[in-house]
Amino acid sequence: MKxxxxxxxxxNCYLSNHCLPEWLPAxxxxxxxxxxxxxxxxxxxxxxVEGIYFVYSGKLKVHKKWASDKELILRFATDGKILGHRxxxxxxxxxxxxxTALENSVVCYIDMNFFHCTLKVNTKFAYKLLMFFADELQExxxxxxxxxxxxxxxxxAQTLISFKNQFGxxxxxxxxxxxxxxxxxxxxxxxxxxxxxxxxELIEExxxxxxxxxxxxxxxxxxxxxxxREI
Amino acid sequence: MKxxxxxxxxxNCYLSNHCLPEWLPAxxxxxxxxxxxxxxxxxxxxxxVEGIYFVYSGKLKVHKKWASDKELILRFATDGKILGHRxxxxxxxxxxxxxTALENSVVCYIDMNFFHCTLKVNTKFAYKLLMFFADELQExxxxxxxxxxxxxxxxxAQTLISFKNQFGxxxxxxxxxxxxxxxxxxxxxxxxxxxxxxxxELIEExxxxxxxxxxxxxxxxxxxxxxxREI
DNA sequence: CGACTTCTTGATGTAACTCAATCCCGGTGG
DNA sequence: CCACCGGGATTGAGTTACATCAAGAAGTCG
Numbered sequence: 001m002k003x004x005x006x007x008x009x010x011x012n013c014y015l016s017n018h019c020l021p022e023w024l025p026a027x028x029x030x031x032x033x034x035x036x037x038x039x040x041x042x043x044x045x046x047x048x049v050e051g052i053y054f055v056y057s058g059k060l061k062v063h064k065k066w067a068s069d070k071e072l073i074l075r076f077a078t079d080g081k082i083l084g085h086r087x088x089x090x091x092x093x094x095x096x097x098x099x100t101a102l103e104n105s106v107v108c109y110i111d112m113n114f115f116h117c118t119l120k121v122n123t124k125f126a127y128k129l130l131m132f133f134a135d136e137l138q139e140x141x142x143x144x145x146x147x148x149x150x151x152x153x154x155x156x157a158q159t160l161i162s163f164k165n166q167f168g169x170x171x172x173x174x175x176x177x178x179x180x181x182x183x184x185x186x187x188x189x190x191x192x193x194x195x196x197x198x199x200x201e202l203i204e205e206x207x208x209x210x211x212x213x214x215x216x217x218x219x220x221x222x223x224x225x226x227x228x229r230e231i
Numbered sequence: 232m233k234x235x236x237x238x239x240x241x242x243n244c245y246l247s248n249h250c251l252p253e254w255l256p257a258x259x260x261x262x263x264x265x266x267x268x269x270x271x272x273x274x275x276x277x278x279x280v281e282g283i284y285f286v287y288s289g290k291l292k293v294h295k296k297w298a299s300d301k302e303l304i305l306r307f308a309t310d311g312k313i314l315g316h317r318x319x320x321x322x323x324x325x326x327x328x329x330x331t332a333l334e335n336s337v338v339c340y341i342d343m344n345f346f347h348c349t350l351k352v353n354t355k356f357a358y359k360l361l362m363f364f365a366d367e368l369q370e371x372x373x374x375x376x377x378x379x380x381x382x383x384x385x386x387x388a389q390t391l392i393s394f395k396n397q398f399g400x401x402x403x404x405x406x407x408x409x410x411x412x413x414x415x416x417x418x419x420x421x422x423x424x425x426x427x428x429x430x431x432e433l434i435e436e437x438x439x440x441x442x443x444x445x446x447x448x449x450x451x452x453x454x455x456x457x458x459x460r461e462i
Numbered sequence: 463c464g465a466c467t468t469c470t471t472g473a474t475g476t477a478a479c480t481c482a483a484t485c486c487c488g489g490t491g492g
Numbered sequence: 493c494c495a496c497c498g499g500g501a502t503t504g505a506g507t508t509a510c511a512t513c514a515a516g517a518a519g520t521c522g
Contacts (some may be wrong), residue, residue: 074375133365149301171330422478428502
């Protein structure tokens, strides 16, 4: 991860979009823009929290380690999203999770001290962020219940629906998110092999179509049914 | 759940503890105190969000439904804690979870409109709440990973440790939280029978002692080991 | 073209769920 | 006071979904 030499504005950034206009110059003065290569780590679980990141472009995953080679992917972040906000806490000073770029990305870094100032000065932003956190918490707990009680097939169906909603589809109808099967399985909390078998089941049922790194939903009703029937 | 006739101050309440002193009269004027009987619902998943609650006394569980008879308990709330803050969100206007009293409790209700005002006026409180949400999110994601990858035994051990930290122990060393086995199993995301067997294993290993509705940790080192070894 | 991931599939193991039977205990009514 | 009842606690047996392991096929990159 290295400082970008190119100049980036502060247009497409959660922070600047919700701040007071008079605060923008301060942000401009304090931000740092980093270019992150595919596969590169933005920050790592256990490291001390130093700042917060806003995604300008690219795709990243937020994940929590497990044993030596396992992980659980908690969410994916694309442009306009926040990264590292889980480190926002006074008593816990280390990142509880890691963030890794899935493709070459550009992120905007804000020092934590300055960010805390921002929060205190921009009450509207703080309010906005609070709502964002409430949503994240809801989503997190929904996912937790699913992992606890739903079958892998149901979770996969839910994941497909949420990918569709979050990232949309390409012209050909495939999900606009290229993920390795490895990542998908880490996201739904299953092994690679299990995911593979379940994908095949769905293909046989003509519910989806898989090619290379992309997935297309053929029978949305069926997938939606699978995603909700067990709840 | 019915309005309390008794007068309650606003001392032991997350809201009043973190607000501007000059805002306290407004809170006083807007609060409603409810008495909740054991087993009674404070609010229910799916219902429209109308307000937020602060626990004065008692113990409650926050849970998410599943099928007809299953549930996942997300957390327990005792005095000083917040309830219903998951409903704090502009786009989602229904509670994503339910809250039920485990024993007779007293809660303080604040209308959501007034609460939003409070947030806008009391920036320090909003900030405090933001930190609280960050912590909740961390905890939620830690628990999610555990449910995804940890054995029931490991999760139980973690749960015992966290109960000890959150609720403390009685003079006799037993956890100061009386729960039915049903509730414990819903909290760790396992069935009643499985929990029972695992409890027995731990008893045979002389790690814990169980009587009626209380649990005592005998061998803390062992429980701590179980709680961390798989991570 | 060989080394090296990533994919695919089968075989096997097992933790945990499910269902059902029995046990235990407190309450209730005769 | 005791027999009876009901519901939670306990235990057992069977089933299943999923993980694990292993090994071959197929891309892919120098």
